[in-house]
Amino acid sequence: MDWLTEFPELGRRDMRDFRKGIDQGFKDFTRTYGEDIESFFEPLLQFLIWLEKLLLATPWPLFIAIVCVLAWFASRSLKIVIGSAISLFLIGFLGMWEDTMSTVSIIVVCTMLCIGLGLPIGILMSRSDRAQAIVTPILDVMQTIPSFVYLIPVVMLLGIGKVPGLIAVVIYAIPPMIRLTNLGIRLVDKEVLEAADAFGASPWQKLVQVQIPLALPNIFAGVNQTIMMSLAMVVIASMIGVTGLGQPVLKAISNQYLAMGLLNGLAIVALAIIFDRISQSYGKRLQSYRGGQGE
Amino acid sequence: MSNSETKIEIKHLYKIFGDDPDTMLQKVRDGVTKDELNDQYNHVLGLSDINLKMPAKGIQVVMGLSGSGKSTLIRHINRLIEPTTGEVWIDGENVLEMNDKTLREFRRNRASMVFQKFALLPHRTVMENTIYGLEIQGMGEKEAEKQAAYWIDRVGLAGYEENYPGQLSGGMQQRVGLARALATDADILLMDEAFSALDPLIRTDMQNILLDLQQELHKTIVFITHDLEEALRIGDQIAILRDGEVIQQGTPQQIVLRPKDDYIADFTKDINRxxxxxxxxxxxxxxxxxxxxxxxxxxxxxxxxxxxxxxxxxxxxxxxxxxxxxxxxxxxxxxxxxxxxxxxxxxxx
The missing domain is CATH 3.10.580.10 (CBS-domain)
Structure with a gap:
């Protein structure tokens, strides 16, 4: 009755060969295609570096002013504008300006990537049940797999640096963008779509004039989530060489610098709140037409 | 109107909802009833052998209670629903044989539609809603707005151009729906229970607007309703639908004076003759x-x-x-x- 108490495991040698096979296979893949893939991402790296330099070269009062103007146009709320200005000023005053600019630049690039990739994938999913059936489990894996696990192949492939960090952040942050785009388009009122059909709209006209505009509040919730998640990923990404607020946090953990960890952590929180309030209130303003007296 | 030419002719139109409509079609032709089809075969008989000639430049009303198939019928005219079999002839063309492109052109230029629940674009203003059909046609913005402004004025909404549908009452929203449909200049107007969601007073108002406009526009209007008063008031021709079949068609007077069976007689007895x-x-x-x-x-x-x-x-x-x-x-x-x-x-x- 051994077979009841002992699990029928793969033999130790087989197991070792199995793991070796996978590792070797991926190593071979890296050797063959690593350089091509690296050069494929080169423009992205250049853009990221350029943006970081630009932000660092921007005089700090100008940067704060730009954020304030953005905040005002997105939210029309003086409270948000003043809050953003004060927190940015405090961040700079406490010596974290440069790291913050690095983080902002990687968040901006990551958000652009997530929108650029996530929007079309979300649209595709919303148009085809089969695409949805394929993409949904992939998104589930992306959202639940521990980030360290996919850091390994990314680092094997691209080494340590900004681009692998960026890819890790995108993998972590893109699912809500895709999911909410899909959801938003699927939730568009069937009767309005029927009206579009009745007036002879082509699929493209329907998408651009009806589906995307009506899904925008949901799409914007996706953008907001994406930003929040990429900020949360900043510390982990700093383990593989992404500069920014994550690195001091990492240093603080290994050396037990309480104040340093706390300050940088709070700076991330402050950034998150600024981004969140701005993008959320913009998303709400997009729905202003839903106000009025209703039906 | 009875002797005027026919604009829309529907021939032997069947629509069966379910997994295997073609097999069921044969059973329906062999005499299986709607209830049997539903109970034994789990298919729904939407429309059964519809034959209708709708007069050009007149108002054809299709009347029936809920579930009679009237909304399904009107959606076959611009093919928002694919039939199981049948023909819909308009100006010598069978709509059901058009390819995607021809069908789109047909919907853009020749038949527009007004919906029971308005189906306006909530993110667009009254003006932007009204030019929607013209935009799809590819008309330039300036010209489209000029044309739309005329129709907004005609339905009595001048001054509300910049409002969103959510800010308007039901009656006003349906005026936008009407303006949107009229703006495309299609000569067929399909109205699916267009006034059913409105209060009685506003409904009468809208009927008057429609009748006034029709006096000068002479469009071919297909009007769906469950309300016999409304049918008699605005219809030049009325077809009464029950369980997916046309049980009587004729002028309002013919329906009231010579109801074909007890079902219709029951309907008409409380009417102000x-x-x-x-x-x-x-x-x-x-x-x-x-x-x-x-x-x-x-x-x-x-x-x-x-x-x-x-x-x-x-x-x-x-x-x-x-x-x-x-x-x-x-x-x-x-x-x-x-x-x-x-x-x-x-x-x-």
């Missing part, structure tokens, strides 16, 4: 007594007041050319207005 029956239907041979001259197409109810006031309590009925073709007395008018079941009740007493 004075608002449906025309003088020429009940007039008697002319006599030489005096009286006001009234058109043969005048409704009994409208004539009653005039005849009461005339000294001899009668009126002379004229045709389109103005010649006297008959007379009606006050008694004829009262008899025409009486409910049909009163006579039978008197017998019971």
């Amino acid at each position: 004075g608002r449906v029956i025309q003088l020429k239907t009940i007039m008697k041979a002319p006599n030489d007594k005096a009286g006001p001259e009234l058109s043969g197409e005048m409704l009994v109810e409208d004539a009653a007041q005039l005849v009461t006031e005339s000294p001899l309590s009668q009126a002379r009925v004229t045709n389109d050319a103005g010649n006297v073709i008959g007379v009606v007395g006050i008694n004829d008018l009262i008899r025409a207005m009486a409910r049909p079941d009163i006579e039978s009740r008197l017998e019971e007493l």
